[in-house]
Amino acid sequence: MSLNEAKTAEIYRIMVRIRTFENAVRRLTKEGKIPARFGLYTGQEAVATGVSIHLRKGDQIGSTHRPLGHLIAKGCDLNKLMAELMGKESGFNHGKAGPYHTFDPSVGALGANGIVGGSVPMTAGYALANQLKGERNIAVSYFGEGGSNQGGVQETLNLAACWQLPIVFVCENSSPEVQRMLGHEIDYPQLSIDNISLRAKNYGMPGSTHTGWDAADVYKAAGKAIRRARIGKGPTLLEFKVHQLEGNLEGRLEANEKERQWDPIDLLKQMIPQKLDEQIKADEAAKIQIAIDFGLRSPEPASEQAYSCVFKEAD
């Protein structure tokens, strides 16, 4: 399955949406309108977009502590997302979640997650529910190269293969050359293999490694794995090499010249007519301005809301 013109433009538009939204988040955090700094997705946009373009509303994703790309690509409402990041009452989770724990069940975005690898076992549960319901929905589980080592992730790969769950594991490997953690070059590697997808075989599922900054490569690989899961043939482990261009929590915050060659948006832009590119950027900027205005205008939650939702009232 290769990219046609219309799909290319659609993917490009969503990638621009994510980048524009995150640039706004970066600025609003500096201005104190968003109360805490957190990991951004800059440089990884092609992965969430190239995956989610194949997903239906009834499919679910489990995300990470770098979640905005995953959430936006899955179709989360930008206004409610921005309001949540500002800790406002009108946010998806009324200011309780923030970036790390955002849930939007209306589009199957079942959780950003503050714990590295924390969402992966839960996402197998979404896939289990899909299998039981028989509606041919699938789940996508996102994690990074750091998360890939967690016991819970390894256990879930095994479980998903044993139960032939309709799930696609998407590992975004953001240390493709030098092994880093939060921007720091670590003194021992955290992986002793070059490709995390090598592990797939040991658990009994197909696995492959792809170029995460090439939207066409992501689109093709994800399409194949998602189709496979949807027709009941079980899980796949996809690894996408990516470069985080900005937004590391420690260390430098600006991409350098060399890193710009890995910018998925710059790369795909070459396929987009200039007029359309300008149109897309203007449209998306306008949408995001609406989201910012919505968030800023929204009230803070009332203090007593701090105590709500600990337990649910009986139905």
Place this chain on the structure above:
Amino acid sequence: MPLREISFGQALNEAHISEMERDPKVIVFGENVSSPWREATRGLKERFGRERVRDAPITETAFIGAGVGAAIAGYRPVVELMLVDFGLVAMDQILNQFAKSAYMSGGVISVPMTLRVLTGAGTSSGATHSESLHGLFAHMPGLKVVVPSNPYDAKGLLISSIRDPNPKIFMEHRLLYPVKGQVPEETFEVPLGVANLVREGKDITVIATSLMVQEAMKAADELRGRVSVEVIDPRTLVPLDEEAIVNSVKKTGHLVVVDEDYLHYGFSGEVVALVAEKALKSLEAPPIRVATPNVPLPFSPKLEKELLPSKEKIVAAINRAVA
């Protein structure tokens, strides 16, 4: 010993250097411990080499368990956990293996490992990056729980912890890192199990730990001239300096406990139970607990502030207790 002013983070760094120089069996590992951005372990790799100072993958179960094993096999690991909430993925290794192994062995092994853990709310980081959880660990038999509140104690308690032959969890509130205080340059120990009388008073006893010692002191300052507040920092929850707490309540007749950890089944209840058992007749009014309600900590700064103990809440509690 001559004193000079350094931060809480620098004090922790000095404690590591002191013990790594003294004992070649002291080794350090955890996530990003060789990073220049992590103050407590900054420069250790350069000074002591990468055999003894290792970055671990994000695999809490594996590296905490490896620390337990190395301790049993004769080393004195200082293992860092980036945030206490992340330790919850490794509860078997912490609560079963780390805490219980020495006892289960009938004393034929020991586990002299120190698990250093960053904790604490107040940064709008949400429910999985903000907890205290010292009550959870103090509940488990076999773990010593160390909770420093200032740079002097941070250095002296960490040195004592590393030298102690038992499993210790050493809990550092993130917001204390930049706090400065007078600390000796030399190596010194602050013994585990000895409370610090932070301020002497006669009307009411306030027991507070970690960052909450600062809030308690601010409350005591505000009430100066009206209520004479005695502030006690136990410094270690296990072992707990029961005598210091009981004797203070016998003197003042009033008690407020301040705790950033959750209210239910926690440290604040433990202190009140202790006083009920050992000094009930000295109490002239019911004790009051100022702790975080049992609610997962929300992201919104407004909601987070609503839940956390503060100077204002402590002042109100003291006024109510002595009314």
